[in-house]
Amino acid sequence: xxxxxxVLALAAAALGLEVPGLVKRKRKRxxxxxxxxxxxxxxxxxALALETExxxxxxxxxxxxxxxxx
Amino acid sequence: MEQFAxxxxxxxxxxxxxxxxxxxxxxxxxxTIVAASSKQDAWLSMAIAALLGLVMGAVFAAIANRLRRQSxxxxxxxxxxxxxxxxxxxxxxxxxxxxxxxLMSEMSQFMTTQMMPExxxxxxxLLFMAVIIIAYRYGVxxxxxxxxxxxxxxxxLFLFMVILLMPQVDLSNMKPILAKGLPPVMMSVMxxxxxxxxxxxxxxxxxxxxxxxxxxxxxxxxxYAIGGLILFIVxxxxxxxxxxxxxxxxxxxxxxxxxxxxxxxxxxxxxxILMLIWIITVxxxxxxxxxxxxxxxAQVLGLxxxxxxxxxxxxxxxxxxxxxTPNISEYNKLLIYYYPWFDTVFCIGVPLVVLAVLAATGxxxxxxxxxxxxxxQNGQNDQxxxxx
Amino acid sequence: xxxxxxxVLLCLLMLxxxxxxxxxxxxxxxxxxxxxxxxGEYLVSFQVVNPSxxxxxxxxxxxxxxxxxxxxxxxxxxxxxxxxxEAPRKVYMGHLQLYVISEELARMGIGDFIDNALRDNEHxxxxxxxxxxxxxxxxxxxxxxxxxxxxxNSMLRSLETSEKNWxxxxxxxxxxxxxxxxxxxxxxxxxxxxxxxxxxxxESKRNVETFLPQSRYRxxxxxxxKGDKLxxxxxxxxxxxxxxxxxxxxxTSIEIPCKKxxxxxxxxxxxxxxxxxxxxxxxxxxxxxxxxxxNIVERGCRDVDITDxxxxxxLEREADEIIQGNAEAAVKRAKSMKSDFLxxxxxxxxxxxxxxxQVNKDWNDTYLPDLxxxxxxxxxxxxxxxxxxxxxx
Numbered sequence: 001x002x003x004x005x006x007v008l009a010l011a012a013a014a015l016g017l018e019v020p021g022l023v024k025r026k027r028k029r030x031x032x033x034x035x036x037x038x039x040x041x042x043x044x045x046x047a048l049a050l051e052t053e054x055x056x057x058x059x060x061x062x063x064x065x066x067x068x069x070x
Numbered sequence: 071m072e073q074f075a076x077x078x079x080x081x082x083x084x085x086x087x088x089x090x091x092x093x094x095x096x097x098x099x100x101x102t103i104v105a106a107s108s109k110q111d112a113w114l115s116m117a118i119a120a121l122l123g124l125v126m127g128a129v130f131a132a133i134a135n136r137l138r139r140q141s142x143x144x145x146x147x148x149x150x151x152x153x154x155x156x157x158x159x160x161x162x163x164x165x166x167x168x169x170x171x172x173l174m175s176e177m178s179q180f181m182t183t184q185m186m187p188e189x190x191x192x193x194x195x196l197l198f199m200a201v202i203i204i205a206y207r208y209g210v211x212x213x214x215x216x217x218x219x220x221x222x223x224x225x226x227l228f229l230f231m232v233i234l235l236m237p238q239v240d241l242s243n244m245k246p247i248l249a250k251g252l253p254p255v256m257m258s259v260m261x262x263x264x265x266x267x268x269x270x271x272x273x274x275x276x277x278x279x280x281x282x283x284x285x286x287x288x289x290x291x292x293x294y295a296i297g298g299l300i301l302f303i304v305x306x307x308x309x310x311x312x313x314x315x316x317x318x319x320x321x322x323x324x325x326x327x328x329x330x331x332x333x334x335x336x337x338x339x340x341x342x343i344l345m346l347i348w349i350i351t352v353x354x355x356x357x358x359x360x361x362x363x364x365x366x367x368a369q370v371l372g373l374x375x376x377x378x379x380x381x382x383x384x385x386x387x388x389x390x391x392x393x394x395t396p397n398i399s400e401y402n403k404l405l406i407y408y409y410p411w412f413d414t415v416f417c418i419g420v421p422l423v424v425l426a427v428l429a430a431t432g433x434x435x436x437x438x439x440x441x442x443x444x445x446x447q448n449g450q451n452d453q454x455x456x457x458x
Numbered sequence: 459x460x461x462x463x464x465x466v467l468l469c470l471l472m473l474x475x476x477x478x479x480x481x482x483x484x485x486x487x488x489x490x491x492x493x494x495x496x497x498g499e500y501l502v503s504f505q506v507v508n509p510s511x512x513x514x515x516x517x518x519x520x521x522x523x524x525x526x527x528x529x530x531x532x533x534x535x536x537x538x539x540x541x542x543x544e545a546p547r548k549v550y551m552g553h554l555q556l557y558v559i560s561e562e563l564a565r566m567g568i569g570d571f572i573d574n575a576l577r578d579n580e581h582x583x584x585x586x587x588x589x590x591x592x593x594x595x596x597x598x599x600x601x602x603x604x605x606x607x608x609x610x611n612s613m614l615r616s617l618e619t620s621e622k623n624w625x626x627x628x629x630x631x632x633x634x635x636x637x638x639x640x641x642x643x644x645x646x647x648x649x650x651x652x653x654x655x656x657x658x659x660x661e662s663k664r665n666v667e668t669f670l671p672q673s674r675y676r677x678x679x680x681x682x683x684k685g686d687k688l689x690x691x692x693x694x695x696x697x698x699x700x701x702x703x704x705x706x707x708x709x710t711s712i713e714i715p716c717k718k719x720x721x722x723x724x725x726x727x728x729x730x731x732x733x734x735x736x737x738x739x740x741x742x743x744x745x746x747x748x749x750x751x752x753n754i755v756e757r758g759c760r761d762v763d764i765t766d767x768x769x770x771x772x773l774e775r776e777a778d779e780i781i782q783g784n785a786e787a788a789v790k791r792a793k794s795m796k797s798d799f800l801x802x803x804x805x806x807x808x809x810x811x812x813x814x815x816q817v818n819k820d821w822n823d824t825y826l827p828d829l830x831x832x833x834x835x836x837x838x839x840x841x842x843x844x845x846x847x848x849x850x851x
Contacts, residue, residue, distance in 0.1 A: 041382040
């Protein structure tokens with residue numbers, strides 16, 4: 001559980017670091033992308049901390065190139 | 071804080087970044103992979119891979135020269151439209167992401183295998199990622215300058231290691247030459263070539279920042295040549311000093327090489343200092359990939375800033391690394407069997423497509439394709455026959 | 459401002475390296491390891507340093523300089539960890555010097571437990587391996603040695619020095635073992651060590667209180683392996699032949715008889731050897747080239763005129779014969795043991811890989827016993843010390 005809090009703290013730090021600047025400069029699009037990515041990142045990290053089974057990114061590779069041995 | 075639109079790195083810094091990037095993680099893991107198939111002819115595999123690497127470098131140089139100091143993604147967006155260009159950009163980004171994953175995996179595995187076995191992988195990755203993020207936020211110019219500073223350190227340590235190992239070189243370890251013929255040698259060429267040389271397609275993302283308007287063929291080829299030479303020397307040393315069995319058995323033969331340095335029973339146990347070499351090269355290659363990923367995302371999405379993407383990307387990368395490498399055997403299998411094909415498609419195939427597009431939409435047809443270039447990385451856009 | 463603070467805080471995080479920290483007083487520094495096989499599992503003995511006893515400052519003398527901890531287990535790790543039930547700390551392998559394998563275990567095969575030493579990140583590959591001859595490895599590690607407080611140190615130095623200066627011993631490091639066990643056409647050979655004298659005295663401090671210690675160690679003979687199993691022991695002549703042919707011999711002593719019980723002593727100062735392989739009529743043939751240089755250091759027979767070049771030549775020829783005798787003895791032993799520890803196969807592989815491919819499988823059993831071997835030995839006697847014929851009558 002403490003790791004979940006750590007992740008949230010990190011996300012909050014990221015928000016604090018970036019959002020004021022972005023808002024001030026009126027970068028709406030950037031803000032949106034940032035928030036989306038940050039949510040994805042935090043969600044993934046929290047999922048990892050809670051030891052949920054996450055799909056292996058290399059699984060894509062194996063599917064695509066599976067069966068071919070070097 | 072404006073995006074580093076006008077950040078300029080000198081041609082020399084560009085070359086140095088390429089050299090360090092080529093060496094990258096290959097210096098750590100290549101000797102084992104290459105030795106698996108070609109054993110005592112590993113040096114031959116590496117030589118062939120380096121030569122092929124030069125060819126690859128020439129291809130990248132051709133692309134770079136046609137880019138006219140734009141990033142490949144921006145250039146494509148300009149020439150074949152935002153959608154198509156963005157799509158190719160996404161392919162490139164996917165490649166950078168996967169590559170960054172492999173690099174971070176290797177770094178964390180090396181640390182936890184050899185140096186700090188009890189430290190959780192999370193801590194190592196977090197720290198590494200934090201440094202990369204900070205380096206990125208300081209801008210291209212600054213990390214290019216640091217590379218210029220670190221390069222002599224790297225060279226010094228490298229030469230130090232090579233010279234101190236000379237007494238232990240045993241030429242008979244090379245024999246029998248080509249005992250099993252060429253096929254096993256060729257089998258090892260593929261991973262070596264692809265990991266060191268093809269993966270450096272990321273250098274194309276640095277092109278917008280290189281100062282001046284001169285052609286980039288020389289710096290790129292020099293970078294590949296020197297990087298390839300250093301890798302060749304390393305593999306040679308591994309074969310000659312360690313011998314094929316040791317090289318194939320141990321996962322990080324360059325570490326064993328450093329362990330073997332003993333001069334007069336007094337200069338010993340230097341491997342921790344020499345670790346600096348690998349940390350520099352792995353760090354820089356990861357940094358280049360991260361840079362390409364983040365800046366590239368901004369280009370594909372038409373964003374004016376990319377700085378804020380660093381932390382989210384950092385988190386995603388860390389999670390992906392941990393999930394992607396549950397254990398070392400799975401990772402190695404991936405690296406040897408599946409990853410070279412991935413690299414072939416994305417680091418050779420896609421760039422070739424880019425080259426073709428650039429060549430086809432070359433002079434006179436550039437820009438003026440509805441909308442102007444969105445991206446603020448636009449330094450010198452001096453195409454002829456421009457805006458109507 | 460905030461940013462800079464973050465950077466500073468991050469530098470603190472560098473201390474994550476301290477995660478794996480082990481302070482000096484948490485280390486159990488292992489100098490020697492002994493492997494025995496007892497009741498179906500490994501008995502691993504760790505000879506660890508007792509730092510206060512060997513420190514120059516404190517006057518110790520009450521406790522032994524090293525202590526032996528033993529653990530049992532089915533794997534090396536189990537044995538190593540099981541001894542924490544007795545020992546105050548966890549073992550640290552970074553300074554390992556000597557690895558003693560009992561003969562019984564060597565005959566069963568060493569490949570299994572060697573693997574741990576290869577895999578572990580704390581082991582360096584530079585420790586030496588020896589075989590405890592006819593006794594348990596643990597007994598070797600319980601010896602009080604004169605002169606050197608740390609017994610493993612003494613054994614290690616002795617191994618290296620005798621390899622350089624006496625010859626029938628060879629110091630083999632872990633990576634040599636890996637090379638020899640992985641390669642085709644060459645077999646492993648390790649030196650044997652044994653205790654002379656009473657075992658009881660060995661373990662007690664009284665051992666070093668007398669002039670001549672009651673119990674001493676001695677390196678005796680080279681053990682030849684077949685695969686990873688010990689196959690047989692070489693005697694002194696054969697051992698000398700072994701080190702000679704494998705180019706490990708640097709200096710040794712040759713005694714040439716000149717009268718019934720009197721000898722001329724020759725010190726070999728350098729020796730280079732190589733094995734040459736040729737294919738004659740489809741069959742492999744080998745020539746052993748040995749080129750040695752030496753000095754006359756003892757002239758036992760006073761009627762031999764060593765200022766006469768003809769005498770020198772005669773002595774050189776006789777030395778050649780002795781060297782050849784050693785070499786032939788080693789070769790004969792290799793043939794009878796069907797174990798190519800001299801490395802003929804490896805040489806064939808290097809020079810004629812295609813032929814090697816064909817004979818590889820049956821090399822030890824079929825080809826080796828009938829191998830044709832020629833000898834080209836050349837001994838050059840250069841000097842006779844600081845006198846010629848002394849004036850002793």
